[in-house]
Amino acid sequence: MVVYRKHMHTSLVIVLLVCAGGKVGCTEEYQLPDRVYCDHAAGISFTYPYQSFVPDPCVAHIRSQAGLRLNLYGKTYEHVPDVTVPEQVLRQFIPGVYRWKECDYYEGTGRRSFAQKKWAGLGIIAYEGRAAGSRVRMVFHHQRVDMLVLSGINKDTDTLAERCLQSMEVLGSQDGVRMRYNSSQSSEGQVYGHDGIFVDAKEAPLSRGWQEPWQIESAHFHFSGIAPTHTLWAYATHLEGVLTFLQQWFPIEQQSPYKWEIHLTKTLQQFRDMSGEVPNAAHDAIGIRTGFFNPMSMALYTLTDRQPKTTGHARLHLAHEATHLYILLFGQSSQSLPVWLSEGLAVLFENTVTSSEKPHFGLPRRRLKILKMYYKQRQKTVKPLANYILDFAPISVQGYAESYAMLHYLLSQDEKGGARLRLFWKMMRSGQAGTDAFYDAFFREHEDEKHDIRPWLARWNKKLYTYVCSGKVTKALRLQEE
DSSP states (O other): OEEEOTTOOOHHHHHHHHHHOOOOOOSSOEEEOOEEEEETTTTEEEEEOSSEEOSOTTSOEEEETTSOEEEEEEEEOSSOOOTTOHHHHHTTTOOOOOEEEEEOTTOOOGGGGGGOHHHHOSOOEEEEEEETTEEEEEEEETTEEEEEEEESOOTTTHHHHHHHHHTOEEOEEETTEEEOHHHHHHHTTEEEOTTOOEEETTTOOOOOGGGSOEEEEOSSEEEEESSOHHHHHHHHHHHHHHHHHHHHHSOOSSOOSBOEEEEEESSHHHHHHHHTTOTTOEEOTTSOEEEEEETTTTEEEEEOOSSTTOOHHHHHHHHHHHHHHHHHHHSSSGGGOOHHHHHHHHHHHHTOBOSSSSOBOOOOHHHHHHHHHHHHHHTSOSSOTHHHHTOOSOOOHHHHHHHHHHHHHHHHSSTTHHHHHHHHHHHHHTTOOHHHHHIIIIIGGGOOTTSOOHHHHHHHHHHHHHHHHTTGGGSOOOOOOO
8 A cells, every 4th residue: 555645756646747737735644555457368466556657558567656567477378388397487478597486375364365265266376486676476277377577676665576476366256257356255245444354345334534445346446445335336336337338339459457446535625635636637517626537547536425325426427537537548549639529528428327227328417407507698608619629728617518518419410420439439549639530520521612610610509509408408319339
């Protein structure tokens, strides 16, 4: 875990300053748990220091702020190599000479509860290798070998390295699905603390601030923070549904093996301390910043719901920030998206309905109600729509709703709206700048003979005003699926 104090200069603080342009200052200590790497296909997982840099969200190469470097290598074999000679196996991946000893994979409790034979299965063989400044954990399992190689080890990072190596886990199975032990327990209503000990969520007391946050895990998310413990799984289930829906419209070849970190604060002040009131923090419908994301740590932060039995507002904020993070991580050239489009897409998916058999688009009713009132009072749109197209400046609270209304119009007034949305994603994934990709998918055909889009934008401005005031924007989107 890592402790944050006011004005403490760390790599994560630097990342937030660079990515968000804001100041991070904490008025109380925050202990953020180790992050989670989980490769469901390979059947292997481990945890690593929170203050780490991950160059590629799909590759297990990690650099911690403390100077520790972690690399995971693995291979599936048709004929398993001689497990009694780990050095020969290691040389297939990296050079080096290590001193080896066999370890008991099934030893340990607490943080190593996953090592139970009834969960992990039989036949797992583990070795540990040591060399100057480096250690290796090698695990043979299921016709496969995986090895976690740590380098940059010294007296200051030896304890940290030991924790990483001890966390290396062979995934078990629940209902035929590979998963981490912590995920299986979370799905059964359990929460755990920094010691790895599980407690029934209904009996768990509220954690004492960030010093002892409760944690749960789902397939792709790792939650920690201060929240009514019985609501944590509701948040996780909803976010998994949102992620599935995002992948439906914006497909990717593979999901990241790094679990997204979700942090919930209890009070608005705690959230502001954690987020530093960064400019990319999301606003709710009345202008209070209540969520933000950090792409470098794949983390989302939000204020938990004030009422113990509600999960509404936090779910909206988490889905909003998850949309931003998903598009930024996997959209290749998504950094070039204008703000209106980035926020419009986030509002579009923040209202995903996951409680039905199939996820589908919901409506930001509160945002649209305020936008309609704004239009009728001012007798005009928030700003000319032409100003949005290439505008990268922050937008107002009403601009969030207007951005959504623009997208709603484009998607619903064209029977090919869904196909155009997927085309935009495909072009952006192929490397085309996000602004250009959206323009080609939605706007290019509206240019006049002089290749000028401005006459059409002027007409669209009037149509959108009528579209919002007439209430058509409040009809749920039903886009054609492939």
